[in-house]
């Protein structure tokens with residue numbers, strides 16, 4: 637196991653090519669503290685070569701998947717740490733939201749698939765954190781997202797409003813504003829209907845099994861094709877994306893690896909038929 641962050645309530649480590657971002661603060665129901673945001677700021681800061689400490693860590697340790705999870709039973713996160721925000725001065729809290737936002741930005745913009753494991757509800761900024769990853773998998777059916785920010789008189793500040801429209805085109809910017817203004821919740825069944833929850837599991841064991849299978853499939857894929865495919869999301873223009881897809885298909889079609897894999901397919905089939 638290789639660790640990047642090793643706090644009592646917030647850790648980031650890589651095990652078997654999977655990076656686990658883990659929140660473990662039962663006493664605050666996994667509220668995101670000022671200290672956690674300071675760590676996020678440090679690891680999200682991009683140096684001269686435009687790569688953050690977090691991305692460097694992922695790259696150097698050949699990470700295939702990023703998992704964001706909670707070890708606190710029954711909840712993903714209660715969002716911003718309200719005690720810290722109540723007691724902290726404006727100066728102390730000035731980088732709080734932008735640091736968490738920068739970390740969320742890396743989760744969905746980096747070239748490694750990311751998934752949040754939800755085994756309970758998320759509130760306010762916790763819901764935004766859950767929206768930062770590419771996928772959301774639910775363990776059980778209690779993974780509701782509660783947009784409670786307006787209870788405290790603020791809009792969502794960690795990129796969650798844009799992410800909602802991005803992940804779910806039927807949630808127009810106007811609909812998202814209405815959700816936030818009215819402190820609405822998106823309950824499990826709605827999240828399924830909106831495709832905001834991608835998979836559901838009865839228990840953690842079956843979820844971990846699926847994660848490991850996913851990891852294995854990624855490892856089995858040819859690394860150069862995988863690399864090229866995982867750059868697609870950086871292209872926003874539809875025409876340029878079409879051109880890119882044609883280019884990478886032509887690059888690999890009937891090359892040695894492609895031919896070998898076809899040979900292996902037939903060899904395996906013939907062996908099974910014997």
Ligand SMILES: CC[C@@H](C(=O)O)C(=O)SCCNC(=O)CCNC(=O)[C@H](O)C(C)(C)COP(=O)(O)OP(=O)(O)OC[C@H]1O[C@@H](n2cnc3c(N)ncnc32)[C@H](O)[C@@H]1OP(=O)(O)O
Nearest residue numbers: 663664665667714715716717718719759760761784785793
């Ligand atoms: C700036 C951030 C902002 C954003 O940008 O979006 C936000 O995130 S605003 C915060 C949004 N969060 C919420 O609206 C959730 C607030 N909390 C609750 O509604 C409830 O605590 C809960 C999460 C539904 C859990 O309820 P329950 O299981 O009944 O536990 P308790 O209420 O008794 O809480 C236990 C313990 O945890 C502390 N706690 C809970 N949430 C937070 C929080 N967000 N920040 C700090 N501490 C939190 C709570 O005070 C209790 O502590 P003790 O009283 O010391 O036991």
